[in-house]
Amino acid sequence: MSDRATSSVETSSSDNTPRGFARIVDGMPASDGAGVSLLRVVGTPQLDFLDPFLMLDEFKNDDPGAYVAGFPEHPHRGFETVSYMKSGKMRHRDSAGNEGVIADGGVQWMTAGRGIIHSEMPEQSEGLLWGYQLWVNLPAEHKMTAPRYQDIQADGIPEVEADGIKVRLMAGDWNGTKGASQTLWPVGYLDVQLDPGVTFAHQISTTANAMAFIYRGSATSGDRVATAHQLGVLSRGAEQVEITAGDEGCGLLFMYGEPIGEPVAKMGPFVMNTREELFQAAEDFRQGRFA
Ligand code: MN
Secondary structure, three states: OOOOOOOOOOOEOOOOOOEOEEEEEEOEEEEEOOOEEEEEEEOOOOOOOEOOEEEEEEEEEOOHHHOOOOEEEEEEEOEEEEEEEEEOEEEEEEOOOOEEEEEOOOEEEEEOOOOEEEEEEEOOOOOOEEEEEEEEEOOHHHOOOOOEEEEEOHHHOOEEEEOOEEEEEEEOEEOOEEOOOOOOOOEEEEEEEEOOOOEEEEEOOOOOEEEEEEEEEEEEEOOEEEEOOEEEEEOEOOOEEEEEEEEEEEEEEEEEEOOOOOOOEEEOOEEEOOHHHHHHHHHHHHOOOOO
């Protein structure tokens, strides 16, 4: 349990120098749910938290034994879970009767708010299951909001293609195109594919934190290179972000968001501001007060 948010990036780029990778983070192999093998990229000792992002997991496996047990019934309170499927199908069910399948390029933006109990189970027993789960924190004023789901299939995600760049916008914006999801806090989540040597540029708020997870090839930003399965955490301070693909091109997830700047109290699936609120969450769950 940690009571304080820690700022992970201290370096700032000055004046008009575009942001570059301030550090490169390796993911950590982990197991979660009922034994799903995954790579934890944010939410590890190396990178505990990049406000407002609490966790990023990659699951990518063609061995059903590594994923088929899925994530049986569990609660959440106080933040949002964002599931993005690159390949394969995941069925979501909750105790309030909501149900849906996210498949092959679709995204689910789930606001847990004051509390849900759900399961996330692979809807396949063979082939490649490849997806991501991102946890986005909520400010105190939204932690106890009503739960909400945005299930968006692949064809509902805006896609922009030009000059060796393909961008899918799950949230946020890019070059005048807006993302598919409504968010309670200003965040962006883009799937960016670049031809060899091509530069992805974006202008974001000077106060936002930003990170890029490389899922294919390699990319350079500033004077650092990140390769597949590494996360580049961008320096702070400038509006301009520039990320350039290496010789084999690059696929990356680009995430940015305003830091919330509040204390973070975490205990498993609950993320609140104080220890007392965590105890209350556990008690409410025990007493059956979640939806
Ligand atoms: Mn969950």
